């Protein structure tokens with residue numbers, strides 16, 4: 270497979286990829302990689318998630334099976350195992366993907382969310398930026414699929430709904446909805462299959478059908494409908510195949526109209542070609558609709574606290590909502606360029622811009638190309654605009670209509686987008702990378718309308734989208750920004766680092782311990798209660814006379830003040846804060862053993878200048894930059910080597926140079942905590958005599974038990 274050569278870069282690591290970059294380790298990405306490697310072309314797959322086929326592994330329900338026979342779903346060069354059933358289960362499909370990757374030695378780079386990909390004309394290469402590296406290659410292959418992001422429409426009143434609201438990507442099984450009335454919004458394959466699963470778990474699904482839909486049987490007369498369709502298409506024109514399919518569907522299923530499932534005027538295959546809308550293959554839902562167990566509802570007008578109002582005036586009480594509203598590609602949010610450029614890249618410009626049909630194309634080819642281009646252009650269009658052009662099959666008129674719509678709505682859209690930008694807030698339970706994507710999408714849309722913001726404003730605004738609970742994180746970034754300028758890159762990389770840090774600690778360990786208050790033994794009860802009201806500060810342990818709180822949003826420093834652990838056992842100085850460095854070299858500075866015996870990498874090294882509590886400047890040399898470490902660490906041994914004198918006596922620790930006291934703290938187990946400000950000046954005033962005022966560390970009284978908690982949470986280096 271491909272390899273990459275790292276290069277030093279001012280802000281961001283950068284890697285030259287030997288071969289092609291493939292974005293996405295789903296079935297398509299793996300297949301492309303395998304085919305390329307068979308031709309001797311190396312490639313590197315960048316994958317946002319932590320595994321291959323992540324949609325299958327993380328975002329599918331338990332009961333899912335392929336609904337096309339396996340021979341239509343196998344990847345090139347290495348087929349399904351012979352013993353797999355005709356319709357493999359989700360787990361079988363995942364196992365097949367895993368063995369496929371193994372067979373071709375495909376090793377994607379995981380947790381690489383592509384934020385931006387731009388073609389650099391001067392070097393003739395693609396620059397693909399993830400949260401922590403810029404990958405450079407001559408070739409970019411986009412294999413992120415059509416289902417990269419769940420679509421969660423804003424339904425009026427849904428924020429007031431009292432029960433759970435889940436998207437099908439989060440739905441696993443109907444067992445948790447037993448005896449509950451569930452509103453399933455959407456009647457694609459997901460909506461139908463989830464409704465069926467709810468029925469089988471004795472829940473009461475109400476499925477919203479707002480539009481026409483083609484429901485076909487999965488099999489007709491013992492043959493898969495898809496197989497029949499593909500076979501007929503070899504011999505007959507598309508429209509005729511559609512007619513035959515509908516005829517046979519009517520024979521096997523009966524009319525679906527009276528069940529509330531009206532068919533579109535366009536046939537199923539033509540509709541799929543033109544709009545991308547997949548026919549629903551029935552795997553049992555239809556008979557549950559017939560028996561009344563799945564209730565078909567019209568579109569939702571409004572969601573109330575405990576129910577829904579429908580457009581036909583009906584009102585129903587409901588206990589939960591499942592959004593089966595589909596997925597969308599995220600490509601337009603990170604692949605930079607104008608739609609027009611992509612028409613040229615894909616050779617799709619002819620139907621839009623050519624005056625008449627080129628002579629080398631037949632009428633059939635020309636019509637097909639028009640339809641393909643229409644389908645392609647529609648992927649770029651917002652849902653609300655899509656409704657106006659969904660029936661258009663002529664590329665040129667679609668383009669004109671689309672331009673008119675946008676031109677007419679431009680002012681309105683600008684306002685809408687600005688409003689969106691202002692209202693965008695990060696929600697704690699979502700992925701930060703998704704939030705960044707959403708932010709980028711708005712900025713890109715505005716940029717396309719010629720509304721551009723300077724880099725610093727973009728960076729500051731991004732920080733502003735974080736909720737109030739992130740105040741300390743936000744302040745620390747803006748305080749420590751070089752020259753006080755928070756660039757977009759700085760804001761982004763800090764936020765992504767923070768997400769990585771949180772993820773690497775796992776859900777139960779994603780908090781940082783903060784010693785909050787001393788002497789609580791008398792007043793624990795009410796204080797606890799008060800704290801628990803505040804979502805961010807949850808009391809999790811009371812240790813001796815200290816209240817230890819887990820704080821979701823406090824990083825291990827307070828604003829400009831930072832805490833440093835001075836460890837007699839550590840052999841290096843280290844921090845996870847890239848912005849602390851006054852000088853910095855990027856590179857591989859070796860593996861570092863973590864408290865939990867895991868290994869992590871030092872990816873840079875440099876100097877950090879601290880102002881200790883008594884105003885003394887302390888220059889830490891060769892501090893390692895370790896993105897995964899959770900504390901700022903000073904090695905006592907290394908200070909000794911640098912000519913300082915570490916003394917500890919009777920639980921007190923003192924750092925001196927000559928006659929000057931540089932810092933003091935109280936000893937706690939084998940560690941000391943020191944508070945210091947990070948300074949960006951490089952002068953070392955150690956040579957100057959200065960006042961030896963004492964300082965008090967907030968953490969200096971931490972109990973041994975507290976340290977054990979820190980250690981357990983992998984916050985301390987061995």
Ligand SMILES: NC(=O)C1=CN([C@@H]2O[C@H](COP(=O)(O)OP(=O)(O)OC[C@H]3O[C@@H](n4cnc5c(N)ncnc54)[C@H](OP(=O)(O)O)[C@@H]3O)[C@@H](O)[C@H]2O)C=CC1
Nearest residue numbers: 334335336422455456457458459460479480547593594595
């Ligand atoms: N077993 C399998 O192999 C399965 C395969 N799939 C595939 O996965 C892909 C995604 O399927 P799916 O998740 O069903 O998504 P789809 O996009 O196919 O369907 C989304 C549904 O939600 C409706 N919808 C969207 N927004 C709203 C709204 N605001 N109010 C009411 N209804 C709304 C759409 O209606 P409208 O048409 O009016 O826009 C449509 O019925 C498809 O290709 C599908 O074939 C899915 C499940 C199982």
Ligand SMILES: O=C(O)C(=O)Cc1c[nH]c2ccccc12
Nearest residue numbers: 485494495498537538541547548
């Ligand atoms: O499941 C999918 O994603 C499909 O595309 C299925 C499909 C596309 N065209 C068809 C025609 C008849 C039956 C199934 C399909």
